[in-house]
Amino acid sequence: MGENGGIGKTLANLPTWLYFGLIILAMGYITLYPLGFPVPITDQTRNVYNAIEALQPGDIILMDQGYGAGTIAFHEPGFVVVFRHAMDKGAKIVIVSTGVESPMLLERALEKIQPEAKGYEYGVDWVHLGYVAGGEPSYASILGDINGLFTDDWEGTSTSSLPLMKELSAPTNEKIDLVYIMTAGGDVVEGWIRQSAVRYDHTLITQVNEMMVPTILPYYPINCDGIMNGGVGAAEYEVLSGYAGEAVKLSDMMTMGGLVVLVFLILGNIGYFMTKGGGS
């Protein structure tokens, strides 16, 4: 017991600087020397891919680009790859933001997407309407009459001068073919599910933080057709679509992050059992 207790006590009470230091070393190593593990595809992500794949040229996607700066590392790669895939299908894209800072993050993503390189013309093939306040009632407004809610786009151009917005005259919900929600906000997806998928039977797909997935699963796959599970989901989508990007590169880091948590979970429990005399 004495020797076990000594090792056990050490394992059960590792100093903070040690495991914080190990985290930094592990993440630094994997950044410099990626291992390149294959990315297995889940049904949740495959359903997101299939929803985009089923689009016909001219179909309209309503995107809620609602992520913030904190979660940009895994939301942006997902947004970029879905946007590219949608352009391949010839779909038209309407972007709104339910996150107050989200419109500021679009410029970065567009530099990677390059819609004009695919012949996508602003106002005709895609629009960016910016932030909308008001939570769930605003989703109802968007689907009721989007032109009544947004009189200008993010740049201040009158929406009445944009051809794509003319296509979205009231009732807007009848012109929408797919709703794609990106958010780190707890009740945003549920609000869209109620206002869009339940009410108008829209196909709805979403990209959320990993910790939010359990809150969406009760609606999957009936009301929420597909779920992209954070950075892992984005990496899966990149593999499926053939657009290898940042998420695939980040998947090794995500693996290492999970490994670090796992190692400490096991070490803590080994230490606990050793100090308890093997669990007796």
Added chain:
Amino acid sequence: MSQRTIRRQIPLALTFIVGMIITANWFIDAAPLGALSNTITNFNTVMVAFMMGFAGVNILMIHTRRIQRNMGQGNTVDSVYSVLLLGTLIIWTLLGIVMGRSSDTYQWLYTNVNLPLSATAYAATLFYLASATYRVIRARSTETTILVVVSVVVIMGNMPMFVTYVPALLTIKSWIAEVVVTAAYRAITIGVGLGGILMGIRTLLAMETGFLGGTEE
């Protein structure tokens, strides 16, 4: 018009009318009703945007008072945070109004100041997550042993490194998430939904008046 009418009866009547229009629009497919419902939800968006501006003014007042109080007590250290907050608030607001929210300067400042700070703060949660997992999740009882086992399986099931060599981990993780967790969460969601319906009916019938503030009957 009495104070009671202004403070209580008019708001309750408005709540009833607005609530009935929005609810009826869900069930009745009629263009005029849809247009009226849209006008009300648009008004909600305008109100929330106004409240955000009001919140900004509120922050300004609270921290101005805090700076005055702390300076009066010779507590300059605590004032620094309030000064920083107010300075940032004022600079960002002025830049947004004068130069425009989509101007290059505003965009550059956001991308090079706010974005790295927010991303760093979020990324730092890994340290706290690892620390909390290490210190808290220990197999002290049957329940916590189940928690430890499930945690290990789910974490491994989320990692391509393990799933590549042990595909069953993905199946087990998916089963835990889509069957066990979803069953429990659906029950909670349905319960919350039923509670929401009851609360909605009580609010429409003026049986819930907490949102009016005060305790007057």
